[in-house]
Amino acid sequence: MxxxxxxxxxxxxxxxxxxxxxxxxxxxxxxxxxxxxxxxxxxxxxxxxxxxxxxxxxxxxxxxxxxxxxxxxxxxxxVGIVLQTANDAAELTVRETVRHFARYYPDSKDPDEVIDKVGLSEKAGARIRQLSGGQRRRVDVALGIVGRPxxxxxxxxxTGFDPEARRQFWDxxxxxxxxxxxxxxxxxxxxxxxxxxxxxxxxxxxxxxxxxxxxxxGGRATASARVTWADGHAETDTPTALVRTLADKYDGEIPGLQVVRPxxxxxxxxxxxxxx
Amino acid sequence: MTATLTIGLARASLETKLFFRQRDAVIFTFSFPIILLVLFGSIFEGDLEGTGITVAQLYSAGLIGAGVMGVAFQNLAIGIAIDRDDGTLKRLAGTPMPRAAYFVGKLVSSLVLSAIEVALLLAVAVLLFDLELPTDVTRWATLVWVLTLGLAGAALLGIAVSSLPRNAKSAAAVVSMPYVLLQFISGVYIPFTELPSWLNDVAALFPLKWMCQGLRSVFLGDAGAALELTGSYELPKVALVLGLWLVGGLVLCLATFRWTNRGES
Structure with missing residues (x-):
């Protein structure tokens, strides 16, 4: 390694x-x-x-x-850097900006491929000012990766993404x-x-x-688990054993069963x- | 070196494009000296002390100098302060862009904008106020070197001053004050013969006075020399002071330039 x-x-x-x-x-x-x-x-x-x-x-x-x-x-x-706050180049289009930054690098990726990769192909001709917050961050990522870091x-x-935009960003x-x-x-x-x-x-x-x-x-995997069911709850290091006991007691489904690790x-x- | 130049020119084209896309800034930057020229030219009519030179012609020369300084000093300094505030500079500092390419871009785009400004002012002055364009090559050559040296000096001063404002919001106020003051003491609006001598001495320390003096030599001709404080346009001194500002401005820039806002490094 x-x-x-x-x-x-x-x-x-x-x-x-x-x-x-x-x-x-x-x-x-x-x-x-x-x-x-x-x-x-x-x-x-x-x-x-x-x-x-x-x-x-x-x-x-x-x-x-x-x-x-x-x-x-x-x-x-x-090295590619995606900064936290950047509001620059608002009047340039996505394509102009990515193409321009590609010139700074000795072995840059194809700007259009990069735009496609960050999912902005449809917005390539739009001014950056017109983009949503999430799209704006995608431009930042495009500029961060265009030099093949x-x-x-x-x-x-x-920060400030809606849940769907976050999932897409994670992908x-x-x-x-x-x-x-x-x-x-x-x-x-x-x-x-x-x-x-x-x-x-x-x-x-x-x-x-x-x-x-x-x-x-922080010892998360070995921390004790909290088992909760309809008639009680317990902190235990051996939740499986406890659940087995409960299953025998109720003879089948345990009502309201929850096993939670921190x-x-x-x-x-x-x-x-x-x-x- | 070649990379600095090619990327610098690419930045110049980008900066110029950005400038023209901010329509309000375009209109105000270009029209301000033109409106003043039309205003002063219309208010003050007549000749100057029997020299055959009109007040409008005098203002034409002064406002061309002020116009170039507006683009190269004011517009540039505010632009850099904004670049520092909105993350442009920080982002660029994190790329392999040669740092000098940023300044090449700013200088070349200032040169382009200044050339447009001068052409517009000349057109207005010739059409409305009978300004005579020089007919001999020497005067044109003087125009070119005075403007080039003056622009470079003003731009370097602008780059240095851009580090003064704490952020983009205060930039316009911080940068405009020295620009407006210099115009008043450098013979753009008020004839320098009406200023106390100590103010003329202060003005002589800065490039605008010398740029305007050089421009008067181009547009007012030999008859106008009598109006100068020393009875001469002192062109060698104009070249010397503007040249010194070029060197001094460069040193000042290298010593003071910050790639981030104050307190962020």
């Missing part, structure tokens, strides 16, 4: 505020990695250092084998991942992380407080709570 992003002891201060305090992180080639954390936890600062936008105070950072603090044009051509950063890509991310692109995603939506990410890290107070697959994060959101809120 090769490593695309390698971080050790990353530190960044803004005046008196310690934004990132000794953060370690490894992101493997080809995986979808989600970074979760409350606002002000150091999430954006960390990602912007990885993207080469901000200087760090201390620590060791390598992205695609290069220190992003010394980013070169050649390195930029291998090995690594793609997505900063809270589906787009999955298809990029299937092509082998390493994807680093920051998000506030835990269901999004669960749906897309191979691995998840939770940042709080400038450090990683938990890291793992969405299913095992959701990613429960685990996340616990982790954030502990860190504060």
């Amino acid at each position: 090769t490593t695309t992003i390698h971080v050790r002891g990353l530190t960044k201060r803004y005046g008196e505020v310690q934004a990132v305090g000794g953060l370690d992180l490894d992101i493997h080639t080809g995986e979808v990695f989600a970074i979760l954390g409350p606002n002000g936890a150091g999430k954006s600062t960390t990602v912007e250092i990885l993207e080469g936008y901000r200087k760090r105070d201390a620590g060791e950072v390598s992205v695609l084998g290069v220190d992003p603090g010394q980013a070169t044009t050649a390195w930029r051509a291998r 090995e690594l793609l950063f997505l900063d809270e890509p589906t 787009l991310i999955r298809s990029l991942s299937a092509e082998g692109t390493t994807i680093v995603l920051t998000t506030h939506y835990l269901d999004e992380a669960e749906a897309l990410a191979d691995r998840v890290a939770v940042i709080a107070k400038g450090r990683i407080v938990a890291e793992g697959t969405p299913g095992t994060l 959701s990613l959101e429960d685990i996340y809120l616990d982790l954030i709570g502990d860190a504060q």
Whole structure:
């Protein structure tokens, strides 16, 4: 397994505020990695250092084998960035914009194919100003991937989307991942992380407080389950045994049966709570 | 280097296209000096101290300078402040675009817009106010070098000033003030003979006064030289000061330019 992003002891201060305090992180080639954390936890600062936008105070950072603090044009051509807020180029059409950005890259994809891939073929001739929020974000993704990046950063890509647009967006991310692109995603939506990410890290107070697959994060897989039925409820580490006992007792269907493991959101809120 | 130039020219065409698609900005940027020219030319009639030069001709020369500065300084500085605010600059900084290509794009599109502005102002001045176009090659050559140097200096100053406003909303106010002040002290609206000498000294520090002086040499001819403070158009000095601004503006740009809003880096 090769490593695309390698971080050790990353530190960044803004005046008196310690934004990132000794953060370690490894992101493997080809995986979808989600970074979760409350606002002000150091999430954006960390990602912007990885993207080469901000200087760090201390620590060791390598992205695609290069220190992003010394980013070169050649390195930029291998990295795609989809920013959180961009309202630029409103009076250009989708096609004009994607074609123009394709010129920046040595080995760009065909602009029309990219537009098709993000599902905007019908809007290719429309001015960006006329697009909906979700379509606008698809343009951002198109600009992020037109240079055929090995690594793609997505900063809270589906904020403000309706549920259907989010599902479509997720399909787009999955298809990029299937092509082998390493994807680093920051998000506030835990269901999004669960749906897309191979691995998840939770940042709080400038450090990683938990890291793992969405299913095992923070001991989720081994946490006790809550079993509820018509006449009672119980917390148990062996829900299957309990359900078997209940099934015998009721001799068939158990009325009102529910078996619930803690959701990613429960685990996340616990982790954030502990860190504060 | 070639990549910077080709991408820079592609950006220039994109920037020019963007400008013309914002119809309100197009109308106001181009019409402002034209309206002023028509206004002043109609209000102040008559000759200047028996030189055979009309006030309208004097204003034509001044407003061409102001018009070029409006495009190259004001429009450019506000445009960059908006680019910084709406994510254009941040997005570009994240691509392999050579950073110099952004400035090539801005300068070349300012050059195109300025050329259109000058042509419009000249047409109005010739048609309505009997401005005589130069007949000899030397004067045309002077027009070209004064405008080119003046535009480049004003544009670099515009790029430097674009870092002053905190965001796009304050940009128009922050950028317009120095532009309007410079017009008043640089002999565009008020004859410099009516200004106290210290104000003339202040104006002499900035490129607009020198650009207008060079333009007067082109359009008012030898008869107008007597109206200058020193009795001469001082063309070598015009070239020197505009050239110094070019160098100084470049240094200032490199030292102050920010790719993000203040407090974001």
